[in-house]
Amino acid sequence: MNLKKAIRQIHLWLGLATGLVVFIICLTAAIWAFSPEIESATQPYRHVTKQDKPFLSVSGIQKIAQKELPKKKVNRVSFEGRDKAATADFYGDDYYYTVFINPYNGKILAFINNENGFFRWIIKGHYELWMGEIGGEIVHWSTLIFVLMLITGIVLWWPKNKAARKQRFKVKMGTSPKRLNYDLHNVLGFYASWIVIFAALTGVIWTFECVSEAEYWLASGGEEAIEYPNPIAKNTKKENLKPNGIDSVFTAKLKKYNNPHSVSVGFPQTDSTAYNVSIYPNETGYDSDDFYYNQYTLEEIPVKAYGKYANANTGEIASRMNYDIHIGSIFGLTGRIAMFLAVLIGASLPITGFYIWWGRNNKKKQK
16 A cells, blocks of 8 residues: 555545534534624624713723622623723633623613523534533544644645646536535645644644643744743732722723723632733734733732733744634634635535545445
8 A cells, every 4th residue: 555545544534533523613613703793793782872981990890790790700891992882791610691881871781691692502512512521522632633634635635747737726517426526525625724724723732732832832942831821919918909999000001002902801800819901902812912910909910921912922922823823813804704714615525525435435336
């Protein structure tokens, strides 16, 4: 058996073993791709009429939301644009609620249990096949196998000569169903693979810590990966909590930015955790700035990594970019559309691949 035949067998059996999982992962990714736009268009409580007056304070929004769920603590308050509702999030291991609030007058616009949402259901399928931890493990290893599938697929696509090359770049229409199915798998698969492989690789980076550390090491030129910060807020002077003090800190910090895309404040959940102020200058998430403040003194707590984007080294920048690469937003709307089309084709590959195998098997039996 020569090398290409061996690769074909690897491609075939790995594909048959993980085809259903890859289909679900890619299809749920395609459905979820434009969820922000769909939710914005179908959920009017996300919007408010723009007014020529300041927003309510962060602590003011927090207090309004807290009344809706008094037995749990507000985790985060976010603002996005002058015509968008402010949001207050409550989340934990088994719950995730969002309160939508008019940032001008404090009116409650909606109280949503995100666990019941359609796109929440879709993303659970993407992460864990709706099967909890076991499904998550299946997705993890299937994603790694999918990377191998994409690489072996490109190798198998590669033409032997110029004559074969002409047939590999376009789908031949008006031919037999078997030939059309082959071209859909072979040609569209080739084009999509160069995009989908970035989604698959970033998925593997998130999943396997050793791969994440390797990415950081390679991108930073040999530096060891630094964990995401979890600053400790010590009450060294035995001062009282300053629940409203974050308002002045937040306002002062915000003045240093020119109309950021969105901002949020994470609230301390214990007596030793810190405030977290996140500022997103653009729609992408990788270039955000994060600041941490002692909940007692409101002094800024310095962090070694994942603070200001301008201070990030190349390893941290690569790590920050993973999500935006994964969904294609690293290249804006064009990138998201390209990723949507690529994962849609990716969802079709197990189907077209199965029919190629099934057709060849039937042909052998007939002989």
